[in-house]
Amino acid sequence: xxxxxxxxxxxxxxxxxxxxxxxxxxxxxxxxxxxxxxxxxxxxxxxxxxxxxxxxxxxxxxxxxxxxxxxxxxxxxxxxxxxxxxxxxxxxxxxxxxxxxxxxxxxxxxxxxxxxxxxxxxxxxxxxxxxxxxxxxxxxxxxxxxxxxxxxxxxxxxxxxxxxxxxxxxxxxxxxxxxxxxxxxxxxxxxxxxxxxxxxxxxxxxxxxxxxxxxxxxxxxxxxxxxxxxxxxxxxxxxxxxxxxxxxxxxxxxxxxxxxxxxxxxxxxxxxxxxxxxxxxxxxxxxxxxxxxxxxxxxxxxxxxxxxxxxxxxxxxxxxxxxxxxxxxxxxxxxxxxxxxxxxxxxxxxxxxxxxxxxxxxxxxxxxxxxxxxxxxxxxxxxxxxxxxxxxxxxxxxxxxxxxxxxxxxxxxxxxxxxxxxxxxxxxxxxxxxxxxxxxxxxxxxxxxxxxxxxxxxxxxxxxxxxxxxxxxxxxxxxx
Numbered sequence: 001x002x003x004x005x006x007x008x009x010x011x012x013x014x015x016x017x018x019x020x021x022x023x024x025x026x027x028x029x030x031x032x033x034x035x036x037x038x039x040x041x042x043x044x045x046x047x048x049x050x051x052x053x054x055x056x057x058x059x060x061x062x063x064x065x066x067x068x069x070x071x072x073x074x075x076x077x078x079x080x081x082x083x084x085x086x087x088x089x090x091x092x093x094x095x096x097x098x099x100x101x102x103x104x105x106x107x108x109x110x111x112x113x114x115x116x117x118x119x120x121x122x123x124x125x126x127x128x129x130x131x132x133x134x135x136x137x138x139x140x141x142x143x144x145x146x147x148x149x150x151x152x153x154x155x156x157x158x159x160x161x162x163x164x165x166x167x168x169x170x171x172x173x174x175x176x177x178x179x180x181x182x183x184x185x186x187x188x189x190x191x192x193x194x195x196x197x198x199x200x201x202x203x204x205x206x207x208x209x210x211x212x213x214x215x216x217x218x219x220x221x222x223x224x225x226x227x228x229x230x231x232x233x234x235x236x237x238x239x240x241x242x243x244x245x246x247x248x249x250x251x252x253x254x255x256x257x258x259x260x261x262x263x264x265x266x267x268x269x270x271x272x273x274x275x276x277x278x279x280x281x282x283x284x285x286x287x288x289x290x291x292x293x294x295x296x297x298x299x300x301x302x303x304x305x306x307x308x309x310x311x312x313x314x315x316x317x318x319x320x321x322x323x324x325x326x327x328x329x330x331x332x333x334x335x336x337x338x339x340x341x342x343x344x345x346x347x348x349x350x351x352x353x354x355x356x357x358x359x360x361x362x363x364x365x366x367x368x369x370x371x372x373x374x375x376x377x378x379x380x381x382x383x384x385x386x387x388x389x390x391x392x393x394x395x396x397x398x399x400x401x402x403x404x405x406x407x408x409x410x411x412x413x414x415x416x417x418x419x420x421x422x423x424x425x426x427x428x429x430x431x432x433x434x435x436x437x438x439x440x441x442x443x444x445x446x447x448x449x450x451x452x453x454x455x456x457x458x459x460x461x462x463x464x465x466x467x468x469x470x471x472x473x474x475x476x477x478x479x480x
Contacts, residue, residue, distance in 0.1 A: 229429025
């Protein structure tokens with residue numbers, strides 16, 4: 001449920017920003033919390049989750065409030081804003097002590113670019129970077145501590161490079177098994193060290209290898225934050241990965257990073273921008289002759305088309321993905337390998353069919369929901385040792401959600417309980433999001449007591465969060 005703003009102000013947004021509640025909200029966000037609009041929106045969503053309210057506050061919501069396009073959000077949003085200490089729209093003209101008006105000489109009331117304008121600008125910069133200089137991406141890169149400690153263990157550059165590669169591989173395995181929360185902090189620390197190593201590189205061959213290692217690691221960091229639910233930092237680190245990959249001329253890694261950036265847009269419910277990211281990634285994928293990356297990009301294009309309700313383009317993109325998969329040889333880059341673990345592509349197809357069922361109408365709703373359930377079941381059956389635990393959990397959630405929608409309550413409860421049992425292993429914001437969807441489908445499906453028990457268990461899981469039982473990441477890095 002996306003809670004809609006109410007009472008739009010039809011006056012000039014700039015004039016409204018100078019005199020309305022939006023001015024105080026902007027000051028509160030920037031001076032007291034130090035948050036971007038995106039991060040502030042996520043703070044509102046987090047407060048909603050704590051209260052059991054399903055909202056989808058976005059950067060655009062915050063921009064509309066601050067620019068005076070909406071001077072009085074609806075009751076739900078007003079309650080959530082009050083809970084985080086934001087100024088109350090009812091007290092315009094007499095702000096509370098927690099939200100003082102800014103002194104004129106400290107106030108910058110120039111409007112910030114809204115979410116879509118900033119995204120469009122980044123997309124243009126990415127397109128330029130893919131075919132030209134990556135330096136254009138500098139404004140979007142994350143700050144890194146350049147005072148990183150010296151490289152651990154050994155004195156040669158090759159040993160340092162081996163350490164980074166091995167540690168990245170271990171972090172990738174932990175991410176796939178236990179979720180982005182299990183690796184994000186450690187991966188950032190390793191990336192800080194890696195960029196310091198990169199700065200000390202001398203000689204073209206060594207620098208090239210370190211650039212690729214840095215790009216691979218930065219991509220992993222971006223994916224980890226995407227999985228956590230921090231899309232702002234996910235986008236920053238994925239952009240850094242593309243910056244390094246372009247400097248190295250690593251086309252396959254450029255394509256893989258554009259896939260990550262597209263997935264960020266998908267989870268932000270912006271399939272059109274996601275589609276552009278995936279399509280942009282096809283150029284370096286083809287330059288690298290990487291059928292693996294091209295297949296994954298086509299599969300995700302299908303996901304974007306499904307979100308937009310375009311069944312013909314969805315099916316066409318899935319067909320192209322299958323064609324590319326048939327061309328893949330034995331050599332698959334480490335950042336692409338997970339896509340080719342048994343059951344993975346089938347599981348993705350099931351998610352795509354489930355997504356399309358939400359936009360379809362008539363008999364297509366049941367047909368594609370059933371296809372999603374059957375696809376996820378086939379994915380589980382095809383799974384082999386080594387398949388990511390997170391993917392197996394997603395399959396269980398897909399089956400449970402679809403079964404609830406189909407009225408197959410017994411099967412749905414069984415897979416829902418299996419999903420909940422697996423959440424103790426995976427700490428992932430994406431898992432939490434899909435569990436929420438599952439609970440919503442369950443609530444609408446039946447008043448049975450076992451269904452209510454599932455919904456209660458989901459609420460408990462979302463309230464407490466899941467924590468990985470295996471957290472000796474520093475040990476794994478030290479022994480890489």
